[in-house]
Amino acid sequence: MLSLPAHGIFSLLDGPYGTPMLNDQILIGARTVIQLDVHFGELKAAATELLGSDSARARGYFTPPEEEEYQHLLVSYWHSRNALLDLVLSLREETQISDQAFLVGFAGALLLVDAARFLRETFEGLPVVRKKLNEPIPSFGVPEDVYDTVQQSLTSPVNAWRLYHAAEYFEQQAGRLRQLADDELLRDVWDLIDRLKERVRVSLTRFIPAHIRVRTRQGIDGLTQDGLGRVMYRLQRLMSTLASTISVRPSHRPLLPAEVMGQIQACIQPGDIFLTRKEYALTNYFLPGYWPHAALYIGDAGVLKQRGLAEHPHLQPRWERLQSLGNQQPGRVLEALKDGVWIRTLDSPLSSDSVVVLRPRLAEEHIDTALGRGCRHDGKPYDFNFDFTRSDRLVCTEVVYRSYEGIDGIHFPLTRRAGRMTLASGDLLAMAQQRQHLEIIAAYVPDGSGRLTRDAEAEASVARWQQRG
Secondary structure, three states, X not given: OOOXXXXXXXXXXXXHHHOEOOOHHHHHHHHHHHHHHHHHHHHHHHHHHXXXXXXXXXXXXXXXXXXXXXXXXXXXXXXXXXXXXXXXXXXXXXXXXXXXXXXHHHHHXXXXXXXXXXXXXXXXXXXXXXXXXXXXXXXXXXXXXXXXXXXXXXXXXXXXXXXXXXXXXXXXXXXXXXXXXXXXXXXXXXXXXXXXXXXXXXXXXXXXXXXXXXXXXXXXXXXXXXXXXXXXXXXXXXHHHHOOOOOOOOOOOOOOOHHHHHHHHHHOOOOOEEEEEOOOOOOHHHOXXXXXXXXXXXXXXXXXXXXXXXXXXXOHHHHHHHHHOOOOOOOEEEEEEOOEEEEXXXXXXXXXXXXEEEEEOOOHHHHHHHHHHHHOOOOOOEOOOXXXXXXOOEOHHXXXXXXXXXXXXXXXXXXXXXXXXXXXXXHHHHHHHOOOOEEEEEEEOOOOOOOOEEHHHHHHHHHHHHHHO
């Protein structure tokens, strides 16, 4: 398997002159699956170790430190699960049906099944732990009854039927699919499938009732399709079922109005910070608050070159790739999403339903120092552990934190949440509202006005929206 941390992983993912060798969505999916495979292994090891030293079984309750550890594991598992659901569902709309998409989607489904079975095998006989894993954690968006919900999905005959057909297709097409694994990322995806495929074996006694039940529901599984299309449709129906307890709309495409996007591009400067929200998103990038996601704007290639950053030791090896990213618009951000921390186009954070733009109250030279420092994290995995004490993997707000912390006196107060010290987007917004190192320069909120507000009006708009929420 690909080793992590993935510093320098971009060299594996880019062809000549930074051109991706895989479709963008397949690339994102492969990165995500590989990283979450490693992460689930770490979660299993942590759960096993915690269980081995756990006296709560005999005591019948948890001490506060024990409770924090179990909460942390639950938060990490729940959001990792949602990232996989989001990944497979996104393949439906963002890519043409392909064998590469199937490999990534099937690998994601296998990871979900393997993790669910681990939960059952490890905790089914421990009522005190199961009760803890069913408790909600509202601050991180974890609902109640997670353990029971996951186990119900695992034992569903219809879900078993869908997995059966995916596994059957993989076996039938193994020779042809194996040829795709010449790409290093897909080789790791293939190895994952080969290692976990036995986890979805469905017995004949379970398959026949499920087969009959689904066949009697006309059209439920795309019966007019054939081959790969039908298998992908079933996988995505499986994911839709697993996500049904979450308020999502797979058809929703978050995007700011074109006029607002233009106004934002006209007013932003390198070093600005985006706080964004996508409505009905499975992930919402895992942190609490109305604007749960953050991204760091680093500017376009022309401005960066003019300011001497093209030759910065952390940007220079990434320069060709930075320039070669999509042609829709020149702005670039450093952003941590489920597939890791990457330099991306400005379209990524602006594909949102609402946005607030913050600006550090720093001189240009200090901002340039922060941008150079931040870009060294490009290529690292996403941190589903939400642990700010380590820098080999990062969450979205940690990109901001590790870029700016300590520069010309800037300090970000960390808050303990679910057993880990974190920085939420709401913490950044509170700093800006109090003019502590940051300030609000623009905002677009879904208040019906359809326009971008600036400066003092933006501050008032954000404050009103917070009161409504």
